[in-house]
Amino acid sequence: MVDTVKFYEYLVNHDLDFFTGVPDSLLKELCACIKDRSDKEHNIIAANEGNSVALATGYHLSTGKLGVVYMQNSGEGNAVNPLLSLADPKVYSIPMLLIIGWRGEPGVHDEPQHVKQGEVTLRLLEAMDIPYKVLSDNFEADLEEMVKIAKAESKPVALVIRKGTFAKYDAINKTKIQMGTLLREEALRIILEETGDDPIVSTTGKESREIFELREANHQGHEHDFLTVGSMGHTSSIALGLSFGTSKNVWCLDGDGSFIMHMGSMAIAGANAKDNFKYIVNNNSAHESVGGQPTVGSEIDMKGVLHACGFAKVYEAKTEEEIRNSLKLMKKDGKCALILYTKQGSRDDLGRPTISPVDNKKNFMKQFK
Numbered sequence: 001m002v003d004t005v006k007f008y009e010y011l012v013n014h015d016l017d018f019f020t021g022v023p024d025s026l027l028k029e030l031c032a033c034i035k036d037r038s039d040k041e042h043n044i045i046a047a048n049e050g051n052s053v054a055l056a057t058g059y060h061l062s063t064g065k066l067g068v069v070y071m072q073n074s075g076e077g078n079a080v081n082p083l084l085s086l087a088d089p090k091v092y093s094i095p096m097l098l099i100i101g102w103r104g105e106p107g108v109h110d111e112p113q114h115v116k117q118g119e120v121t122l123r124l125l126e127a128m129d130i131p132y133k134v135l136s137d138n139f140e141a142d143l144e145e146m147v148k149i150a151k152a153e154s155k156p157v158a159l160v161i162r163k164g165t166f167a168k169y170d171a172i173n174k175t176k177i178q179m180g181t182l183l184r185e186e187a188l189r190i191i192l193e194e195t196g197d198d199p200i201v202s203t204t205g206k207e208s209r210e211i212f213e214l215r216e217a218n219h220q221g222h223e224h225d226f227l228t229v230g231s232m233g234h235t236s237s238i239a240l241g242l243s244f245g246t247s248k249n250v251w252c253l254d255g256d257g258s259f260i261m262h263m264g265s266m267a268i269a270g271a272n273a274k275d276n277f278k279y280i281v282n283n284n285s286a287h288e289s290v291g292g293q294p295t296v297g298s299e300i301d302m303k304g305v306l307h308a309c310g311f312a313k314v315y316e317a318k319t320e321e322e323i324r325n326s327l328k329l330m331k332k333d334g335k336c337a338l339i340l341y342t343k344q345g346s347r348d349d350l351g352r353p354t355i356s357p358v359d360n361k362k363n364f365m366k367q368f369k
């Protein structure tokens with residue numbers, strides 16, 4: 001096991017003090033440590049992992065230093081383009097250190113959305129000619145070796161992090177922004193009551209897990225819910241595509257981290273959606289599912305963004321009454337959106353879908369026949 005603070009201090013003491021990335025559950029301890037100990041200018045929680053590669057590139061341009069980019073291996077896909085067409089030695093040759101959480105490592109049980117990504121994590125790095133090490137307890141040696149290569153060859157290098165590598169980190173700053181008073185799960189219970197048999201497309205992380213469990217608790221089936229277990233940030237586009245093939249109201253249940261990750265998709269939705277596209281974003285200003293790292297959800301004018309993207313009707317709700325009233329109006333409106341404000345938190349015993357993604361898809365598609 002690697003001492004999280006020592007690892008962080010080693011980086012900073014070796015001039016690796018600019019961090020950027022998207023939080024990951026396997027890197028929860030490290031992300032919490034970086035957030036506690038780096039100031040805002042030295043830890044940019046990015047919209048997506050590709051943005052982080054670009055941020056590290058810009059930082060290198062003005063300082064000559066290596067940026068540190070942290071991500072879950074799911075984010076490798078988002079990072080591929082800037083890694084190959086920006087940072088690669090055949091283009092601008094930018095050194096940086098990638099720290100990649102290895103969900104779905106072969107032989108280690110994980111959720112379906114991580115299996116394929118886990119299988120190809122190392123092969124993807126090899127295909128991109130990115131030297132890597134799977135971080136061992138002798139982290140100083142691993143870091144020294146990788147940073148030496150990054151500097152000598154002026155290219156990205158990676159440390160791949162197995163589950164359980166980082167020791168528990170006790171956060172110094174435990175304050176959390178609370179955007180509302182209801183928990184996400186409580187708000188979802190109300191939404192499921194109001195949307196009845198309409199199709200739902202829900203986002204990555206605990207939101208979909210909670211929807212699954214609420215259906216179980218209500219003795220309902222899961223055939224109306226497309227639980228987007230992976231592919232963070234694409235929920236609204238799946239819902240948009242779906243809405244073109246049906247006259248039913250399509251409810252997209254998104255998270256603020258997911259909304260921000262691919263915010264451009266809302267411009268496309270706003271410009272193209274039919275009247276049956278109903279968008280709900282849960283703004284808890286956090287990546288709550290992976291440890292509560294903050295998003296900029298509390299700092300941006302989400303309502304203004306949605307208006308500007310073409311959603312004339314944008315509701316906001318914090319209480320049960322406000323949620324029910326908004327949903328009643330949304331059913332009659334054309335394309336429209338609701339920003340939900342909830343407080344952070346979830347049950348310790350929250351389960352995971354027991355139906356495979358393929359079965360979820362097959363059951364879900366039956367309603368459109």
Ligand SMILES: Cc1ncc(C[n+]2csc(CCOP(=O)(O)OP(=O)(O)O)c2C)c(N)n1
Nearest residue numbers: 074075205232255256257258286287288289
């Ligand atoms: C491309 C990608 N990067 C990172 C992750 C890890 N991840 C899973 S859920 C999540 C947080 C989602 O935040 P938000 O949409 O705000 O929903 P919340 O967890 O707050 O309900 C993250 C970062 C991922 N699944 N995919």
